[in-house]
Amino acid sequence: xxxxxxxxxxxxxxxxxxxxxxxxxxxxxxxxxxxxxxxxxxxxxxxxxxxxxxxxxxxxxxxxxxxxxxxxxxxxxxxxxxxxxxxxxxxxxxxxxxxxxxxxxxxxxxxxxxxxxxxxxxxxxxxxxxxxxxxxxxxxxxxxxxxxxxxxxxxxxxxxxxxxxxxxxxxxxxxxxxxxxxxxxxxxxxxxxxxxxxxxxxxxxxxxxxxxxxxxxxxxxxxxxxxxxxxxxxxxxx
Amino acid sequence: xxxxxxxxxxxxxxxxxxxxxxxxxxxxxxxxxxxxxxxxxxxxxxxxxxxxxxxxxxxxxxxxxxxxxxxxxxxxxxxxxxxxxxxxxxxxxxxxxxxxxxxxxxxxxxxxxxxxxxxxxxxxxxxxxxxxxxxxxxxxxxxxxxxxxxxxxxxxxxxxxxxxxxxxxxxxxxxxxxxxxxxxxxxxxxxxxxxxxxxxxxxxxxxxxxxxxxxxxxxxxxxxxxxxxxxxxxxxxxxxxxxxxxxxxxxxxxxxxxxxxxxxxxxxxxxxxxxxxxxxxxxxxxxxxxxxxxxxxxxxxxxxxxxxxxxxxxxxxxxxxxxxxxxxxxxxxxxxxxxxxxxxxxxxxxxxxxxxxxxxxxxxxxxxxxxxxxxxxxxxxxxxxxxxxxxxxxxxxxxxxxxxxxxxxxxxxxxxxxxxxxxxxxxxxxxxxxxxxxxxxxxxxxxxxxxxxxxxxxxxxxxxxxxxxxxxxxxxxxxxxxxxxxxxxxxxxxxxxxxxxxxxxxxxxxxxxxxxxxxxxxxxxxxxxxxxxxxxxxxx
Numbered sequence: 001x002x003x004x005x006x007x008x009x010x011x012x013x014x015x016x017x018x019x020x021x022x023x024x025x026x027x028x029x030x031x032x033x034x035x036x037x038x039x040x041x042x043x044x045x046x047x048x049x050x051x052x053x054x055x056x057x058x059x060x061x062x063x064x065x066x067x068x069x070x071x072x073x074x075x076x077x078x079x080x081x082x083x084x085x086x087x088x089x090x091x092x093x094x095x096x097x098x099x100x101x102x103x104x105x106x107x108x109x110x111x112x113x114x115x116x117x118x119x120x121x122x123x124x125x126x127x128x129x130x131x132x133x134x135x136x137x138x139x140x141x142x143x144x145x146x147x148x149x150x151x152x153x154x155x156x157x158x159x160x161x162x163x164x165x166x167x168x169x170x171x172x173x174x175x176x177x178x179x180x181x182x183x184x185x186x187x188x189x190x191x192x193x194x195x196x197x198x199x200x201x202x203x204x205x206x207x208x209x210x211x212x213x214x215x216x217x218x219x220x221x222x223x224x225x226x227x228x229x230x231x232x233x234x235x236x237x238x
Numbered sequence: 239x240x241x242x243x244x245x246x247x248x249x250x251x252x253x254x255x256x257x258x259x260x261x262x263x264x265x266x267x268x269x270x271x272x273x274x275x276x277x278x279x280x281x282x283x284x285x286x287x288x289x290x291x292x293x294x295x296x297x298x299x300x301x302x303x304x305x306x307x308x309x310x311x312x313x314x315x316x317x318x319x320x321x322x323x324x325x326x327x328x329x330x331x332x333x334x335x336x337x338x339x340x341x342x343x344x345x346x347x348x349x350x351x352x353x354x355x356x357x358x359x360x361x362x363x364x365x366x367x368x369x370x371x372x373x374x375x376x377x378x379x380x381x382x383x384x385x386x387x388x389x390x391x392x393x394x395x396x397x398x399x400x401x402x403x404x405x406x407x408x409x410x411x412x413x414x415x416x417x418x419x420x421x422x423x424x425x426x427x428x429x430x431x432x433x434x435x436x437x438x439x440x441x442x443x444x445x446x447x448x449x450x451x452x453x454x455x456x457x458x459x460x461x462x463x464x465x466x467x468x469x470x471x472x473x474x475x476x477x478x479x480x481x482x483x484x485x486x487x488x489x490x491x492x493x494x495x496x497x498x499x500x501x502x503x504x505x506x507x508x509x510x511x512x513x514x515x516x517x518x519x520x521x522x523x524x525x526x527x528x529x530x531x532x533x534x535x536x537x538x539x540x541x542x543x544x545x546x547x548x549x550x551x552x553x554x555x556x557x558x559x560x561x562x563x564x565x566x567x568x569x570x571x572x573x574x575x576x577x578x579x580x581x582x583x584x585x586x587x588x589x590x591x592x593x594x595x596x597x598x599x600x601x602x603x604x605x606x607x608x609x610x611x612x613x614x615x616x617x618x619x620x621x622x623x624x625x626x627x628x629x630x631x632x633x634x635x636x637x638x639x640x641x642x643x644x645x646x647x648x649x650x651x652x653x654x655x656x657x658x659x660x661x662x663x664x665x666x667x668x669x670x671x672x673x674x675x676x677x678x679x680x681x682x683x684x685x686x687x688x689x690x691x692x693x694x695x696x697x698x699x700x701x702x703x704x705x706x707x708x709x710x711x712x713x714x715x716x717x718x719x720x721x722x723x724x725x726x727x728x729x730x731x732x733x734x735x736x737x738x739x740x741x742x743x744x745x746x747x748x749x750x751x752x753x754x755x756x757x758x759x760x761x762x763x764x765x766x767x768x769x770x771x772x773x774x775x776x777x778x
Contacts, residue, residue, distance in 0.1 A: 085683065
């Protein structure tokens with residue numbers, strides 16, 4: 001598996017009063033943090049990549065392919081949401097299995113891959129559990145495992161660790177980094193926490209009022225010479 | 239524009255469109271029948287607007303008005319008494335008891351009231367001794383009123399209690415702090431909450447009484463105590479006077495439309511049904527005198543509701559149940575009832591599920607934009623099928639088809655469709671919240687994993703919606719099982735349901751048989767209602 005480039009080419013989108021204009025490039029195999037105030041369009045940006053929203057105009061490319069008319073399930077993308085990543089009535093194994101087959105018809109090969117992935121994430125022996133029998137962190141791990149067995153080159157994270165405590169959140173971020181090192185995915189993640197971004201991200205895309213206003217390396221963003229709008233957001237300048 | 243590429247192919251829209259189409263055909267067909275008959279013979283239809291018709295209209299409205307007043311005023315007192323005493327042994331039982339009449343087939347209730355207060359009822363001897371002359375029984379207006387109060391007082395009580403329980407605990411605390419006596423509490427805390435709920439509850443009861451068919455048919459007795467619905471039935475089944483039926487039906491329709499229009503302005507829900515909630519803690523304690531008064535009110539209400547139920551049970555048990563159980567006609571009526579009710583429930587669930595799914599898909603797609611006409615039809619529009627009473631739909635089709643087909647052979651299809659549609663508002667209420675919550679949780683996930691169509695139904699929707707779907711199914715089946723509406727028009731020796739058989743036995747004065755059948759029917763529907771309640775309540 002190899003990460004793919006994501007290109008927003010003057011992508012516009014609107015609903016109700018809100019207008020969005022995204023123009024940015026996420027390089028293949030990078031980890032990019034999407035940051036910005038509430039309502040600035042962070043989740044919308046991810047939803048456009050995942051295919052839950054369709055641009056009004058402009059082009060969205062993943063790899064070299066224009067994503068217009070590509071169904072969410074057909075895109076080279078897995079997304080993990082803040083919550084509700086699992087079907088409450090299905091076991092861990094079934095929830096992950098859906099990543100392999102939407103009809104849940106699993107080959108021995110599929111089952112093997114699932115067991116292996118569970119072991120790698122410290123969830124061994126919990127195949128038959130229901131989501132409510134897991135902790136919040138374990139549930140999100142299961143969602144990550146499913147994203148892995150789907151083998152899509154782009155991983156979108158919409159604040160999946162927001163409801164976890166600080167220590168657990170740091171652990172999960174480390175796991176994501178290890179995953180990235182192993183599989184070289186393109187990872188796009190939304191976060192409110194500057195420390196998460198500086199801990200994990202190589203690049204940052206900053207949004208304001210529905211627009212991509214700044215993009216650059218994480219190092220430059222978090223330095224004294226970072227974009228003014230971003231530093232104002234962080235509260236470093238008035 | 240946006241997401242437009244997925245619109246035409248989305249099968250969820252197709253389902254809702256199909257359901258609305260079916261509803262349109264069912265209701266539209268009835269109108270075609272009525273209008274065609276009116277146009278064929280306009281003179282006769284006009285001539286039907288005579289003084290007799292006016293008398294029927296007057297009686298319909300008058301009995302509904304009286305029934306409403308007699309149900310609502312005591313219900314206010316009973317609800318207040320229950321709210322003043324939020325914890326006492328048996329309170330929960332009383333609330334459950336008050337849910338029973340709603341689950342009881344109307345014809346069984348009528349039977350119970352006759353067994354109690356009829357000319358030969360259990361209470362006839364003491365009442366006769368009291369009045370000094372032979373007890374005449376409760377046929378006519380008095381019977382209709384008592385029956386309507388029996389159904390609506392408990393329902394209104396539960397609805398009023400619900401309104402009282404929306405009063406924030408802080409207000410009660412405040413009342414205690416300010417030293418409110420019972421009267422002050424009523425005036426400043428309870429009455430404002432009750433007054434807000436009053437118009438919609440009274441409107442609902444009034445509506446139910448205007449469209450009441452079975453109770454008036456069985457207890458009305460004669461042309462002096464006849465409502466529009468019963469007159470429609472008589473015009474079609476006994477007088478073979480379609481012109482009169484057209485006139486009556488149009489009046490009934492106009493009346494229900496007017497009332498429902500008024501009701502919706504009052505914010506009432508035509509499929510009203512109260513939930514048992516947990517009473518909020520209260521900090522004011524009634525004085526001993528008030529407690530005694532409240533106790534007396536509750537006791538009277540409980541006796542009023544229990545005694546017809548008990549009479550149903552006692553009269554039913556004293557019937558020759560063994561002979562009834564071995565009768566071929568009972569067997570075949572039971573089978574007919576069960577398969578018709580089963581099919582009606584299945585039809586109802588299919589319609590409701592299709593509408594719910596389409597509505598949710600449309601709403602999700604449009605976001606903040608105003609809802610389209612299509613969406614509004616799948617939403618409120620479907621609820622307004624209640625505007626058209628079953629008898630009206632039945633009468634329309636009866637008139638439309640009477641020359642071209644064997645009416646009585648059409649009985650099953652009419653019963654299944656009309657009863658299914660009539661149960662729909664209730665089914666919608668059980669299915670929709672669960673469906674919408676589940677869909678909100680699952681839609682994106684399913685889209686991203688490519689779980690669609692049959693896979694989605696099988697793996698995702700059915701497991702998470704099984705309980706509410708089955709609850710709605712049991713409820714719809716119970717409603718249909720006890721219904722004596724369409725079957726009264728279309729029933730015959732070939733197709734007889736239990737309520738129809740019961741009506742026949744009552745008509746031929748085989749009262750003991752009727753009582754036995756009534757008990758059987760009541761147990762069937764109560765079991766289904768109980769099942770529905772269980773399934774609907776306990777969610778994982």
